[in-house]
Amino acid sequence: MNLKKQLLFTLIIATIGGLIVHKAAAYFIIPSGFENQFVYSTPLLYVLFALFSLIIVSLLTKVKETVPNSVGYAFLAFTTLKMVIAYAIMRPTIHAHLPKTPAEKMNFFVVFIYFLAIETYLTIRILNNKQ
Secondary structure, three states: OOOHHHHHHHHHHHHHHHHHHHHHHHHOOOOOHHHHHHHHOOOHHHHHHHHHHHHHHHHHHHHHHOHHHHHHHHHHHHHHHHHHHHHHHHHHHHOOOOOOOOHHHHHHHHHHHHHHHHHHHHHHHHHHHOO
């Protein structure tokens, strides 16, 4: 199996596993009425960030093929761009002052950090690949 397929497989498994664990933990932590009122549901956030991660990992593999010494810089640039997009998506919730807002912010932050960790791990695998 080539590197790109391995990375895609790892991303899919991590996304599904993370969503299952997140939903199970949220069942006990987040009050029952809050999650239904979120602007962005947890599964939607996972799909959105999985797509972002898929794009970033695909671009990083292309960078590795063309300019192998710039993968780290590309990772920093793509991650910064993802952070700006995430802020733009989350902006309505950041400025809202509702009882559910802290729970929704924490939910979004957990998903963001989870996918940042996945992308970091996959980038390390790209950098350590000896092809």
